[in-house]
Amino acid sequence: MNAESSAAEVVGLRAVPWDGAGHGGVRRKVVEGLVQAGLFGCALLSIFTTVGIVLVLAVEAFEFFREVPLFDFLTGTEWAPKLAGKFGVLPLVSGTLMVTAGAAMVALPIGLLTAIYLSEYASSEVREVVKPVLEVLAGVPSVVFGYLAVVTVSPWIRTFFPSAGVFNVASASIVVGVMILPMIVSLSEDVLRSVPRSLREAAYALGATKFDVTVKVVVPAAISGIVASFLLALSRAIGETMAVALAAGNSPNMTLNPLEAAQTMTGYIVQVSQGDTPAGSLEYRTIFAVGLALFVSTMFINILAQWFVARVRMKYD
Amino acid sequence: MAHVEPQTRHRRRALLSQTFALLCLAATALCVLILIVLLLEVLWQGLPRLNPRFLMGSMSRFPEKAGILPSLVSSLWLIGLTTLFSVPIGVGSALYLEEYAGPSRWRHLVQLNIANLAGVPSIVYGILGLGLFVRTFALQRSILAGALTLSLVVLPIVILAAQEALRAVPDSIRRASYALGATRWQTVWYQVLPAATPGIMTGVILAISRALGEAAPLVALGAATFITFVPVSPLDEFSALPVVIFDWSSRPQTDFHQVAAAGIVVLLTVLILLNATAVYVRYHYGKRIRW
Numbered sequence: 138m139n140a141e142s143s144a145a146e147v148v149g150l151r152a153v154p155w156d157g158a159g160h161g162g163v164r165r166k167v168v169e170g171l172v173q174a175g176l177f178g179c180a181l182l183s184i185f186t187t188v189g190i191v192l193v194l195a196v197e198a199f200e201f202f203r204e205v206p207l208f209d210f211l212t213g214t215e216w217a218p219k220l221a222g223k224f225g226v227l228p229l230v231s232g233t234l235m236v237t238a239g240a241a242m243v244a245l246p247i248g249l250l251t252a253i254y255l256s257e258y259a260s261s262e263v264r265e266v267v268k269p270v271l272e273v274l275a276g277v278p279s280v281v282f283g284y285l286a287v288v289t290v291s292p293w294i295r296t297f298f299p300s301a302g303v304f305n306v307a308s309a310s311i312v313v314g315v316m317i318l319p320m321i322v323s324l325s326e327d328v329l330r331s332v333p334r335s336l337r338e339a340a341y342a343l344g345a346t347k348f349d350v351t352v353k354v355v356v357p358a359a360i361s362g363i364v365a366s367f368l369l370a371l372s373r374a375i376g377e378t379m380a381v382a383l384a385a386g387n388s389p390n391m392t393l394n395p396l397e398a399a400q401t402m403t404g405y406i407v408q409v410s411q412g413d414t415p416a417g418s419l420e421y422r423t424i425f426a427v428g429l430a431l432f433v434s435t436m437f438i439n440i441l442a443q444w445f446v447a448r449v450r451m452k453y454d
Numbered sequence: 455m456a457h458v459e460p461q462t463r464h465r466r467r468a469l470l471s472q473t474f475a476l477l478c479l480a481a482t483a484l485c486v487l488i489l490i491v492l493l494l495e496v497l498w499q500g501l502p503r504l505n506p507r508f509l510m511g512s513m514s515r516f517p518e519k520a521g522i523l524p525s526l527v528s529s530l531w532l533i534g535l536t537t538l539f540s541v542p543i544g545v546g547s548a549l550y551l552e553e554y555a556g557p558s559r560w561r562h563l564v565q566l567n568i569a570n571l572a573g574v575p576s577i578v579y580g581i582l583g584l585g586l587f588v589r590t591f592a593l594q595r596s597i598l599a600g601a602l603t604l605s606l607v608v609l610p611i612v613i614l615a616a617q618e619a620l621r622a623v624p625d626s627i628r629r630a631s632y633a634l635g636a637t638r639w640q641t642v643w644y645q646v647l648p649a650a651t652p653g654i655m656t657g658v659i660l661a662i663s664r665a666l667g668e669a670a671p672l673v674a675l676g677a678a679t680f681i682t683f684v685p686v687s688p689l690d691e692f693s694a695l696p697v698v699i700f701d702w703s704s705r706p707q708t709d710f711h712q713v714a715a716a717g718i719v720v721l722l723t724v725l726i727l728l729n730a731t732a733v734y735v736r737y738h739y740g741k742r743i744r745w
Contacts, residue, residue, distance in 0.1 A: 150630055153644045161527050165637055172639045173554055179546030180555070183568050183613070186606050190578060193585035242640055247481045254478035274489050276660075278667025280696040281496070281718050282620065284703040315488055322485070333630060348471035369573065376575020379696070380671035383703055403577050403670070410674045416589060424674075428581040439718035443566070447510075448527050 157409075175178070194432060197425035204419055212427065216389035216405075216422050226430060228389035232399035236381055237374045239310025239395060240317060247314075248321030255322065256329035257351050268323075275319035282312040283383030291384065294396070301396035304386030310395065311379050317370040322370065328362025328449055329355060349424060362449040368442035370436045378403040402431050483681040488684075496722070498566045500715030508716055513680050513698070517709035520702070521619045522717055528597065528692040529666060535601030535688060536608060537663045541658055543605075544612025545647075551613075552620040553642050572610035580674025588675055595676045598688040603671050608661035615657020619650040652739040663725050669696035695721050 202210065205224045214226015255264055291308040295301045332355050340350045356363070386398030387408050400408070406424045414421045547568075550711020555561040583603030593599040623646050631641040647654075678693045679701035685692050695717060702714035 142700075144577055149627055149649070150634070151644050151648060153631075153636055153640050154477070169639050173550075176546045176550035176554055179543045180550040180564050182543055183564060183571060183609065186571060186582075186609070186635045187567055189586055190574065190582045193582050194578075250478045250481035251485050254475075254482045258475055258478055259482070261481075267486060270486050270489050274485070274492075276663055276667075276729065277492065278669070278696055278721065278725075280667070280700045280703070282493075284699065284711070284714055284718060285492060285495065288499065288715075318485060318488075323673055330501060344608060346467050346471040348467070348474045352474070372573055373575075375515065376577065378575065378577045379700055381671075383700065403575065406577055406581070407670070407673050410676060412586075413678075424581060425585070427577055432578050435573060435575055435578075436570060439570055442573075443569060 149181065189376050190432065190436075194429040197422050200430045201419065201422035201426045205426075207353040214223060214391055216400075218420050222422065226402075227228070228391045229400060229402045229405055229427065230402070230430075231391050232385065232389065233375055233401040234304045235393070235395065236309045236313055236377075236385060236401055237371055240313035240374045241367075241371060242313025244309055244318045244321055244370060248318050248366075248370070249325060249363065251318075251322045252325035252329055253351060253356070254325045257347070257355065271322055275313070275323075279316065279377060281385075282295035282316050283380040284446050286312040286380055286384035298396055302386070302398050304384065304388075304398040305396050306385055306392075306399050307395040308382035309381045309401075312384060313377050315376050316377065316380065317373050320373060321370045323343060325359075325363050328359040328366070330447040331362075332358045334339050357450070361445045365442045365445035365449070368445065372438040372442070375438070376403065376431060376435050378407060382407040402427050406431075457678050478623075492706075493722075496715050496718050498715075499712055500717075500719040502547055502593060503716035504713045504719055508713075509720070512682060512684075513693075517707060517713050520710075520713050520719060522695065522698065524681050524684050525693040525695050525698040525717075526720065529695040531597045531685055531688065531692065532601050532672075532694055535597065535664050536604040537658065537662055538603065539605035540608050540661060541594075543608050544658075544685060545616045547609075547613045548616030548620055549642060552593060552617055553638070553646065568610050569612050572614065575670075576607050576668055577670040577674050579603055580671030582606065583671060583675050591598065592628050593689075595678070595691055596689045597685055597692045600675055600677060600692055600694070601688070603675060604665045607668060607671055608665050610658055611661040611664060615660060616650070616654045619653025620646065622653060623649045652736055655735045655739075656732050659728050659735070663728050666725060666728070667696055667721065669694065669700050672697050673700065695724075 161232070166260060209222055210226050212227065213223060214227050215223040215225045216228045217223040255267060286308045290311050291301075291303060291305065294305065295303075301307065304352075336354055336358055337350050340354045345354070371454050374391065382404040383399045385401060385404055386422060387404065388398045388402055389400045389405070405427055409420065410425050509519050509526075510523050511519065513522075514520045543599060547564075551561060551564060555677055557565075580603060583606070585600060587593045587599040588604050591599075593602075627645050627649060628641055631645045636644070672694050677697045678691055679697055681691055681693050684689075699714050699717040699721065702710045702717065705711075
């Protein structure tokens, strides 16, 4: 380290090569302007992406709704585009909701209890083991869960319930539940930890047990954030594709029986994409109409979740 | 209400508290158990099928001959190009939002938009790619169309991670640089970006891992589940590791399920290598920073 640069290096600065500025700084101004414009362009691209999604979906869906009335699409109870020309989306919606509800039943209780354990009970050693485990679980690709649903979970369900089909909603629900679990745990744990210590101490001072403090003080204080984590996880479950395409089956089926096969909105898009559907045909356009329904519903839930997150920020920031 | 002795009540409350603690512990243990079962199940099924012939073999309609080389090479092409597209644009957006745009309505709108894009299901990006890249730009079902689509999928991840890394750089660095007469871009390029690099790299690796595991957008684009050649150009037709795993898992024959498990072992191995790199980068470069 030479004497000249030592002062700068102590504060953590790096050397900057001389850029020839000083003659009115014109070159500097040009570079600065170009860079700023370039970076602005990068940021603009994310806006274009949203506009692109909306346009692509809307244009093809518009063509679709010129042939199939929107009302019939939203209220029809039969989905058989190829065989019978029936375009009622409700069976796909019910398939999606069944899988999502099942996933919620698996993931919400386990996720919340784990988050509470990590935030309120666990020693730092335990946390250092469990948090990476959850990160790894969150990083496992969706198709791997699909494989497990078909090869492991479904046969296991069929030993307990012999009436279950090879493809069934229950196996899809279970693996999707596991997939959204890490998300619920990490988001909920963050909000639980952000509840001020003083609230807990005040409750202990009044003679509360750990259970009272956790369930009656900490969780209610963090409830907005917990709800937000649930909503984000549900939106993820609705959009989940490969696992449900493998496990739930390909039969659009309005059923409340989790042991039967069904088809989700995402599963339908996969099914059509795998076949050779000519561009411009009505069947080709169904995926844009279903995609639009999927986009609008997940977007709605995400915005709702952000509203809840904003409420947490207002409370403790 | 019946009168209850204070001591009994106290014992009951203590018991309830302990039961709840146990319940929470059980849920946490279950999370760990799930991962162990998942890995063991895949290894148990997949390891016997994992051999050089599988790794170097081409695709086949017969499970005993099926190999993964074309799909593995496709996946490497895809993540290479995706990184090339998404990292400069993602880091650029983050720099704009953190270092250039002041607090304004416009900045708030862009930020909100990125948060929403992060929540859009990946298959919707696939439909966008189908309409935009495959049809409108006439790229056909090429590696390039796949990589562009995957870039849009991971862009929000890169932007959000880079923003967090930039925010962690202390303001004193920026002020010191300005005090020495540096311009805004000189400050960003020579001081802020190098300091934020470990954090940005971690986010980039996370994004690459995501791109590697994504099958849904590629299936929507019309990625092939069966190609007979190893792609050599960005305009070639392609498949991808998760896409062929999906195809093998969807077949009724259990022999194909074993092939799928072997493919999953390869996929998870690549993912673990990527994440180990992230941990190394975080550790190795993280300790050089002295503030």
